[in-house]
Amino acid sequence: MRSAALDALPDAGAEQEAWAGRKRLIDVGDLEIAYVEIAGAEPPLLLVHGFTDTSRSFSLLAPHLAGRRLIMPDLRGHGASQAGKSFGIADFADDIAALIGRLRLDRPVVVGHSLGAMVAIALAARHDALVGGLVIMAGTVKPGFSRDHALVAGVKALHDPISPADPFYAWWHACRPGVPQPFLAGLAKDASAMPAARWRAILEEIRRADLTDAAQTVRTQTLILAGACDPLFGEAHQQALLRALPDAVLVRADACGHNPHWEEPAFVARAIGRTFGEA
Numbered sequence: 001m002r003s004a005a006l007d008a009l010p011d012a013g014a015e016q017e018a019w020a021g022r023k024r025l026i027d028v029g030d031l032e033i034a035y036v037e038i039a040g041a042e043p044p045l046l047l048v049h050g051f052t053d054t055s056r057s058f059s060l061l062a063p064h065l066a067g068r069r070l071i072m073p074d075l076r077g078h079g080a081s082q083a084g085k086s087f088g089i090a091d092f093a094d095d096i097a098a099l100i101g102r103l104r105l106d107r108p109v110v111v112g113h114s115l116g117a118m119v120a121i122a123l124a125a126r127h128d129a130l131v132g133g134l135v136i137m138a139g140t141v142k143p144g145f146s147r148d149h150a151l152v153a154g155v156k157a158l159h160d161p162i163s164p165a166d167p168f169y170a171w172w173h174a175c176r177p178g179v180p181q182p183f184l185a186g187l188a189k190d191a192s193a194m195p196a197a198r199w200r201a202i203l204e205e206i207r208r209a210d211l212t213d214a215a216q217t218v219r220t221q222t223l224i225l226a227g228a229c230d231p232l233f234g235e236a237h238q239q240a241l242l243r244a245l246p247d248a249v250l251v252r253a254d255a256c257g258h259n260p261h262w263e264e265p266a267f268v269a270r271a272i273g274r275t276f277g278e279a
Helices: 012-022 089-102 115-126 150-156 168-172 181-192 196-208 235-244 265-276
Strands: 024-027 032-038 041-048 068-073 109-113 133-137 222-227 249-253
Touching: 012 181, 024 089, 032 089, 041 089, 041 115, 041 265, 068 089, 089 115, 109 115, 109 265, 115 133, 115 196, 133 265, 150 168, 150 196, 168 181, 222 235, 222 265, 235 249, 249 265
Parallel strands: 041 068, 041 109, 109 133, 133 222, 222 249
Antiparallel strands: 024 032, 032 068
């Protein structure tokens, strides 16, 4: 059954076709970062996507946040952003800190999904004064992927040129029925533009990351959003987040997997609004 929330969205095909053309480029030091901005009320929401995604990841959520100023960057090495020389979590976080400075954002609420959630934690730990709040969605402090994990094995099997029709995407972008196919096709096209070696380099940084100590230094208000059926970062990861961020509030999206903002964007928007104010 199609989600009622998705019925309220603008034409999915047209929106996805136009997404790349909405990006701007900004110099954040030694590389250019691409981002999409939607005007609206302050404080802004700065939305940070997951591994192999781009700002497009939030294109289904954006209409449900209408009225708020939204900043949606492509992380280094993803989408239209330059790659730089390294892909550590700290590198991504420092890029976002530089973006906040260049755009003169006043303590944005940082919404991070998956890898972006890890980046958001590192950002708040390294640049506390820049962050007005955190939303950690489908996140973790320590992925702990073994070498035979399905993600690691799947990425290892990819070879250039990666096809947007590669069967791996059926697993990697798995979600509930009703998520628009033009959106999923756009995500696969974006991800396939990344060389396989870059996929592996970034994933290796994710595998070795442990943000437990960094998270314990975070003092900003934090909302943890978790898909109740997340196959990557399930209940044990959410409990580890709560131990590291003891003042955080956990909200579960029932029947959602690793991508609640694709599957139930209206629910995610309401949770953000209840915690950090409506537009």
